Every structure is written in C-alpha cells, then in structure tokens.
Amino acid sequence: MKQAVFFFLLIITSNIGAYAQVDKQRHGNRFEQLGTDLRSPNVYRTASGAPGHEYWQQRADYEIEVELNDENQSISGKEKVTYYNQSPDPLDYLWIQLDQNQRDKDSETPKIASNKIHPKMNLGQLEDIIWHDMDLGLKIYSVTDANGKDIPATVNLTMMRLDLPTPLMPGEKFEFNMAWSFNSHDRTGFLATRPGYEYFEEDGNYIYTVAEWFPRMAVYSDFEGWQNKQFVGRGEFALVFGDYKVAITVPSDHMVGATGVLQNPTEVLSPKEMERWEQAKTTFDQPVVIRTQAEAEKLEKKRSSDKRTWVFHAENVRDFAWTSSRKFIWDAMAVRLENGKEVMAMSYYAKEANPLWGQYSTKVVAHTLKSYSAKTFDYPYPKAISVEASNGMEYPMICFNYGRPDKDGTYTEAIKYGMISVIIHEVGHNFFPMIVNSDERQWTWMDEGLNTFMQFMAEQEWQRDYPSRRGPAHKIVPYMKGEKHLLEPIMTNSENIIQFGANAYAKPATALNILRETIMGRELFDFAFKKYAQRWMFKHPTPDDFFRTMEDASAIDLDWFWRGWFFGTEPVDIAIQNVKWYKIDSKKPSEVKQDAKVAYEHEESYISRTRNKEDIDQTYLEADPTVGDFYNKFERFKVWPEEEKAYKDFRSQLRSEELEMLDSGLNFYEISFENLGGLVMPIIIQFHYADGTSEVETLPAQIWRMDEYKVTKVFAKDKEVVQIVLDPYRETADIDESNNYWPQKFIPSKFEMFKQGAAGRGTSSGPSPMKKEKK
Structure with a gap:
C-alpha cells in the first residue's frame, strides 16, 4: 500500500518541486496588473470602463455655405460656429483645426519625411521632393464674433488659436464666423491624400471628394485638455459632435452626395429622379437606380453654366463631407435593421466603375449596416453612402472607396474582393470612430483595429470562406516574426509606426479575434464588446475605457493579454520541448516479467551480437551440449508462485479506488512546453491516438504564471498517444509551427524564383479569368 501511495504522490508532486526551484526573475512580469499603466478612475470615467456620473464633452454646431468652382477646382465658403462649453473649466481661447494646411507649401509633412535619390526616379518621387511649390493651404479671410468684430487668431500650421475677449465660462456658448477658400488637388497624383478630385481626360469632367475642407473645432476633453497635435498626414482626427446645416452650390448638372438629409430634393432633383427616390425608400431587395448611366453620360457631354444649391442637415455628427460630379450614377435601397428601423443605403459612381459597382456597392453597404448593428447598436443615422473615388476614406454617413474594372468591363478577383472589403471597412467606420468617437490622432487602433475586426466578421457573413486579408491569427505571423527594430507596440502614436497597416489595423484585429475565439469565447466577448460600443456611442472613449469594459462585462482578467498584445512586441512561439510516457x-x-524481458532483450541487443549470428557458424555449446547446465535451460522470466501470492497480498491491502486506479491502464504523458517567443498564450494541445481518434485540450494562459518560459504538464489518457500537435487550428499566431509537433514534423519552406511587383491600389493585376473567358 505504501508503494502505491508513494507512486501517486510522485506524479502529483513532480511539477510542484520543479516550480519551487524557479528563478524569481522568470515570473511575475507578464501577469502583473496594468495598474498605473492606465489612467486613474474618476468622476468622468469609472473603474468599470463606463462614463462617470459627471462625464462631459463639448459641442459645436455649424452653419456653412460653400461653393465649388468647377473651372479652377477651388472651394470657397463661410461658416458660423456655435461652440458650447460643457466642461467645468473656463476657456481663455479655442483651438481650430485647419487640416487642409497639411497640404500647403509650408507643411511639416515633407520636412519630417526622409528621402533620397535613387538610380531611377519616377515623377511622384521627384514631386515629393519639390512639395514646397504647392499652394493648397486654407486661406482664412476673416474671423469675427457674432457682432462682426475681429477675433485675434494665431495660425500654427494645421492649428489656429482664437483668443477670446473674455473667458468662456462653463455652461456658456460662443458664436463666431469665418470666411475661407482653398485650391483642391488631384488626389490620384503623387499627393494621394483623402480628399481632392479625379480628372477624366476622355470626357473632361471631374469627381470631387470634399473632406477636411472647413475649419473644424478641436476636441477639449477631461483626459487631455485641448487635442491640438499637428496633423501631418497619417494620424487622423479627433472631432466634436454637433449639428450641421450646409448649403452646397455646384454646377446645376452635378449630383451631390453628402453627410445628412437633403432638405430641398424637389429643387435639385428632376421629377423622374424624385419618383425613383421615393421608390427606393420602400425597396429592400434590389437597389433602385435614381440617375442612370445613360443619363449621366448625356450630362458628361454638355456642361451647364448654371448653378444649383443643395441643402443638407445632419444631427449629432462629428464631421461633414460631400461629393459632387456630373458623372455620377446614383442608386439606393432601403435597409431594415433588427429593431425595425429603416435607413437608406446608396452609392455614387461613374460609368467607369460599372458593372462592378452597380452589382455590388449598395448591397455591400446594406449588409455592413446590418452586420455591424447586430454586434454593436442599431445604426442611428438615416443613410450611408459609398462613393467610387479611387481611394478609401470615411466620414459620417459617406465614404470614398476604390475598385474599378478594366475598360472592357472585366475585373480580377482581387479587385472584386478588394472593393467589397474596402466598402465594408469604410462604411463600418460609421460605427468606429464616427459614433464611438475615439481620438484617431493618438490611438489609430481604436478605430482602424476595431473596425478591421468588425470588417472580418462582416466579410465572413457576406460569403462563406471569404478571402479575408486580416483577422485570422496566422495571417499576422509575418509581421510578428519580423525584425525587432521594425516593431512597435499597438499603443504607439500613429506617426511613430513603421509598418502602419500591420500594427494599427491587422494586429489589433487579430488580437480581438483571438480574444473572441480562444480567450473569452464568443458569448462573453460579444456581450462585452457590445457593452463597450453602447456605453461609448456619441462619446469620447480612451483605450483604458475599452480595456476596463471588456473585463468588467466578462469577469475575465485580461491585463496579461493587453500587456502582451497591445503594450508589447513579443511574438507567440510555444514549443514542445520534451514528452515522457509513463x-x-x-x-x-x-x-x-514481460517488462523485464523487454528490458533484457534491449540490453543484449548490440551490433556484435547481430553480426555474430551470421559470422559464427556454431558456438561451442551448440557443438557440445554437455557443457550446458540449469542456467542454459531455465525459463528466465517465469512467474513463480510466491510472486503471485505476494501480488495478491498487495492487492488485498488497497482500497477500491486505489484498485480502480491500479487497473485503469492509464497512459501518463508528461509534456514540457517552452515559451520561446515571450508572449504568453493558452496552450492548445491536440492528441492523436493509436485508434485513429483525436481530441483537443486547452490550458489557460495562466499556466505560465509561475514560470513564463517553461512549464510541464502531465496528461492522463485512456488511449495510447501517437502524435501531439500544438495550436492545431492556428488560433494563437504562433510564428514557428515546426516545433509544435511530437514526434517532430518537418515542414518544408518554399522560395519563389521570381517575385511579382505589387499593383497600385484599386487597379487590376495578375491573371484575369473573366477577361480570358470574355475573349
């Protein structure tokens, strides 16, 4: 009995002894609470991640009149801003964003970008060097108060400070007026920025995408004060919610799409277009074409010299953008959300985008609204617009997207799925950050990363096995295993990131997908994520609010996960170091006796003995049996009666549960794991058995608490294991799968003889089966 108990204790305590000898420096780092790494909770933001009972944010309402000059591609306007100080602080001055100045001749953008001369230089590279010749900045003509009195204004690159005559006290509002203009630019050229125009040489017309076009209020918040960091191109925007009344004057034959609700449709649309528009409002299955391709083509050929003003109102939005062209085809359809609310999905595109856009765009918009609403909150705005504009960028209720077929109407799979993905992504930005209004200039991942994660789920709901580029864990591996000096934590300012797309879009999207699928499970994750979205819709969340809400709503301690994935750069590489079978x-x-026989035969198996069987024809004993005795004939591994009796006596002393364990025939596999990458993660093990079956077991990440580099775990199995595989479903972004197998499995690496250059964004490249079929 003592022997059996000793054996059981030996198995149970073997790992405890190993942990007792662990060097203290090998643990206690990755599982420490974030603590002071996060802002202290207060009356504005609680420890649970929710807005506090004294949460506040500022508000700014705009009344804007703007005119587009289609002859010289300039834009001029005037605006009245009503700024509400809802903070507890008196304000001596206000900060205004002049984002158009980022493209001015005095911009810091080209000054902080390194460049050099190459043996071969293209026009774009040369123009980048001579940026200083550009005249695209915002010209401010006047800044006055409600009584027409000048307000002292100081312009500092992309920011302007208004010095108030008296402090703006809490609860007060301040009205002021501005007049301004700027020259638009070709967004398809070397200055491929978000807004601008595209010129179509064949018919001499333009498509204008007008964004970041008017002086906008900067954010004043409880956690930072004024957000007046300069705009140098990558880090996007922190903006204030408010209501907009915008009158847009354009050539009378232009079609305009914009943020907000059109207030004068009968003045700007033809009777036929009005009739189709009314039909679209009750059509839920197929888009209704309101301005057809044939009608747009007629307008392309004859320019109107008249003007027409489109008036839009938008409530509780953080920005306003618009588009205008006589080339536009316009289609729309109604979308019914889960709560029964109906909104409009619509698209604006030129004939050059057909047939691709007519078939897909508006349906993708409708799908995105439904998919995102189900996982966050019902889309609160009345419409969502997708505009084909050779780039991708988002604004409230309107976004600009690429995806143009070849001139013969054919397109590659890459263009089709690229277009669908970018529409989902940009429409999805209505939720993050247009409604859940994070500060993009500081934390790009809070909108791009969260939105890319949502995009991945919407793509998979669009088509089974959709070829998503970002989201699945294994697709982040090339970035995670890159050179250390080229990596930054996700929690890095956007202007300081080298591999921007991988860091701010792909890695956080992957992290969230891992949280949902592997760490938290779908049910807990979905509840917590929806709670975060609903808590912070139409508010200004920070990363702390997101981290805290996800834990608060799930009862899962995720500090180790945030620390590793968001504050660190270590990769995942968990290896099977050793396996012992007991x-x-x-x-x-x-x-x-059988075990003794096997051991004896193994001990006596050596090369000389093997060769002597052939080389020695006859031994002396074989020639003369008389030299043999008892030990040449006895049964070496015979079971003796006294051994049987001793065994029966041993069993009679054991309790029933001990007998059950003794007769179980269990196989014990002691597996040693090594954390080579540094990023702690759950250990997911797949056991393959001799009978052809398999099963998966998961050890929580907390198994690394006492030693963050090595851990040993014993598994009791009824069946004999023939193979062990780590991370069989590629859930953890393990950067080296070759050490995930026991016995070791060799995975060949492949190389390319020739590497094809990447195509321009939104253009076809590679083989086109559609084109071949058409021929």
Whole structure:
C-alpha cells in the first residue's frame, strides 16, 4: 500500500518541486496588473470602463455655405460656429483645426519625411521632393464674433488659436464666423491624400471628394485638455459632435452626395429622379437606380453654366463631407435593421466603375449596416453612402472607396474582393470612430483595429470562406516574426509606426479575434464588446475605457493579454520541448516479467551480437551440449508462485479506488512546453491516438504564471498517444509551427524564383479569368 501511495504522490508532486526551484526573475512580469499603466478612475470615467456620473464633452454646431468652382477646382465658403462649453473649466481661447494646411507649401509633412535619390526616379518621387511649390493651404479671410468684430487668431500650421475677449465660462456658448477658400488637388497624383478630385481626360469632367475642407473645432476633453497635435498626414482626427446645416452650390448638372438629409430634393432633383427616390425608400431587395448611366453620360457631354444649391442637415455628427460630379450614377435601397428601423443605403459612381459597382456597392453597404448593428447598436443615422473615388476614406454617413474594372468591363478577383472589403471597412467606420468617437490622432487602433475586426466578421457573413486579408491569427505571423527594430507596440502614436497597416489595423484585429475565439469565447466577448460600443456611442472613449469594459462585462482578467498584445512586441512561439510516457506499475507478476524481458532483450541487443549470428557458424555449446547446465535451460522470466501470492497480498491491502486506479491502464504523458517567443498564450494541445481518434485540450494562459518560459504538464489518457500537435487550428499566431509537433514534423519552406511587383491600389493585376473567358 505504501508503494502505491508513494507512486501517486510522485506524479502529483513532480511539477510542484520543479516550480519551487524557479528563478524569481522568470515570473511575475507578464501577469502583473496594468495598474498605473492606465489612467486613474474618476468622476468622468469609472473603474468599470463606463462614463462617470459627471462625464462631459463639448459641442459645436455649424452653419456653412460653400461653393465649388468647377473651372479652377477651388472651394470657397463661410461658416458660423456655435461652440458650447460643457466642461467645468473656463476657456481663455479655442483651438481650430485647419487640416487642409497639411497640404500647403509650408507643411511639416515633407520636412519630417526622409528621402533620397535613387538610380531611377519616377515623377511622384521627384514631386515629393519639390512639395514646397504647392499652394493648397486654407486661406482664412476673416474671423469675427457674432457682432462682426475681429477675433485675434494665431495660425500654427494645421492649428489656429482664437483668443477670446473674455473667458468662456462653463455652461456658456460662443458664436463666431469665418470666411475661407482653398485650391483642391488631384488626389490620384503623387499627393494621394483623402480628399481632392479625379480628372477624366476622355470626357473632361471631374469627381470631387470634399473632406477636411472647413475649419473644424478641436476636441477639449477631461483626459487631455485641448487635442491640438499637428496633423501631418497619417494620424487622423479627433472631432466634436454637433449639428450641421450646409448649403452646397455646384454646377446645376452635378449630383451631390453628402453627410445628412437633403432638405430641398424637389429643387435639385428632376421629377423622374424624385419618383425613383421615393421608390427606393420602400425597396429592400434590389437597389433602385435614381440617375442612370445613360443619363449621366448625356450630362458628361454638355456642361451647364448654371448653378444649383443643395441643402443638407445632419444631427449629432462629428464631421461633414460631400461629393459632387456630373458623372455620377446614383442608386439606393432601403435597409431594415433588427429593431425595425429603416435607413437608406446608396452609392455614387461613374460609368467607369460599372458593372462592378452597380452589382455590388449598395448591397455591400446594406449588409455592413446590418452586420455591424447586430454586434454593436442599431445604426442611428438615416443613410450611408459609398462613393467610387479611387481611394478609401470615411466620414459620417459617406465614404470614398476604390475598385474599378478594366475598360472592357472585366475585373480580377482581387479587385472584386478588394472593393467589397474596402466598402465594408469604410462604411463600418460609421460605427468606429464616427459614433464611438475615439481620438484617431493618438490611438489609430481604436478605430482602424476595431473596425478591421468588425470588417472580418462582416466579410465572413457576406460569403462563406471569404478571402479575408486580416483577422485570422496566422495571417499576422509575418509581421510578428519580423525584425525587432521594425516593431512597435499597438499603443504607439500613429506617426511613430513603421509598418502602419500591420500594427494599427491587422494586429489589433487579430488580437480581438483571438480574444473572441480562444480567450473569452464568443458569448462573453460579444456581450462585452457590445457593452463597450453602447456605453461609448456619441462619446469620447480612451483605450483604458475599452480595456476596463471588456473585463468588467466578462469577469475575465485580461491585463496579461493587453500587456502582451497591445503594450508589447513579443511574438507567440510555444514549443514542445520534451514528452515522457509513463504507465502505472500494476505490480502484476506477468506484466513485471514481460517488462523485464523487454528490458533484457534491449540490453543484449548490440551490433556484435547481430553480426555474430551470421559470422559464427556454431558456438561451442551448440557443438557440445554437455557443457550446458540449469542456467542454459531455465525459463528466465517465469512467474513463480510466491510472486503471485505476494501480488495478491498487495492487492488485498488497497482500497477500491486505489484498485480502480491500479487497473485503469492509464497512459501518463508528461509534456514540457517552452515559451520561446515571450508572449504568453493558452496552450492548445491536440492528441492523436493509436485508434485513429483525436481530441483537443486547452490550458489557460495562466499556466505560465509561475514560470513564463517553461512549464510541464502531465496528461492522463485512456488511449495510447501517437502524435501531439500544438495550436492545431492556428488560433494563437504562433510564428514557428515546426516545433509544435511530437514526434517532430518537418515542414518544408518554399522560395519563389521570381517575385511579382505589387499593383497600385484599386487597379487590376495578375491573371484575369473573366477577361480570358470574355475573349
């Protein structure tokens, strides 16, 4: 009995002894609470991640009149801003964003970008060097108060400070007026920025995408004060919610799409277009074409010299953007959300985008609204617009997207799925950050990363096995295993990131997908994520609010996960270091003797003995049996009666549960794991058995708490294991799968003889089966 108990204790305590000898420096780092790494909770933002009972944010309402000059591609306007100080602080001055100045001749953008001369230089590279010749900045003509009195204004690159005559006290509002203009630019040229125009040489017309076009209020918040960091191109925007009344004057034959609700449709649309528009409002299955391709083509050929003003109102939005062209085809359809609310999905595109856009765009918009609403909150705005504009960028209720077929109407799979993905992504930005209004200039991942994660789910709901580029864990591996000096934590300012797309879009999207699928499970994750979205819709969340809400709503301690994935750059690389196979010594004499026989035969198996079987024709004993005795004839591994009796006596002393364990025939596999990458993660093990079956077991990440580099775990199995595989479903972004197998499995790496250059964004490249079929 003592022997059996000792054996059981030996298995149970073997790992405890190993942990007792762990060097203290090998643990206690990755599982420490974030603590002071996060802002202290207060009356504005609680420890649970929710807005506090004294949460506040500022508000700014705009009344804007703007005119587009289609002859010289300039834009001029005037605006009245009503700024509400809802903070507890008196304000001596206000900060205004002049984002158009980022493209001015005095911009810091080209000054902080390194460049050099190459043996071959293209026009774009040369123009980038001579940026200083550009005249695209915002010209401010006047800044006055409600009584027409000048307000002292100081312009500092992309920011302007208004010095108030008296402090703006809490609860007060301040009205002021501005007049301004700027020259638009070709967004398809070397200055491929978000807004601008595209010129179509064949018919001499333009498509204008007008964004970041008017002086906008900067954010004043409880956690930072004024957000007046300069705009140098990558880090996007922190903006204030408010209501907009915008009158847009354009050539009378232009079609205009914009943020907000059109207030004068009968003045700007033809009777036929009005009739189709009314039809679209009750059509839920197929888009209704309101301005057809044939109608747009007629307008392309004859320019109107008249003007027409489109008036839009938008409530509780953080920005306003618009588009205008006589080339536009316009289609729309109604979308019914889960709560029964109906909104409009619509698209604006030129004939050059057909047939691709007519078939897909508006349906993708409708799908995105439904998919995102189900996982966050019902889309609160009345419409969402997708505009084909050779780039991708988002604004409230309107976004600009690429995806143009070749001139013969054919397109590659890459263009089709690229277009669908970018529409989902940009429409999805209505939720993050247009409604859940994070500060993009500081934390790009809070909108791009969260939105890319949502995009991945919407793509998979669009088509089974959709070829998503970002989201699945294994697709982040090339970035995670890159050179250390080229990596930054996700929690890095956007202007300081080298591999921007991988860091701010792909890695956070992957992290969230891992959280949902592997760490938290879908049910807990979905509840917590929706709670975060609903808590912070139409508010200004920070990363702390997101981290805290996800834990608060799920009862899962995720500090180790945020620390590793968002504050660190270590990759995942968990390896099987060693596997030992044990069975319980049953003490049964027949089994004991059989084991002894196997051991004896192994001990006596060596090269000389093997060769002597052939080389020695006859031994002396074989020639003269009289030299043999008892030991040449006895049964070496015979079970003796006294051994059988001793075994029976041993069993009679054991309790029933001990006998059950002794006779179980269990196989014990002691597996040693090594954390080579540094990023702690759950250990997911797949056991393959001799009978052809398999099963998966998961060890929580907390198994690394006592030693963050090595851990040993014993598994009891009824069946014999023939293979062990780590991370069989590629859930953890393990950067080296070759060490995930026992016995070791060799995975060949492949190389390319020739590497094809990447195509321009939104253009076809590679083989086009559609084109071949058409020929």
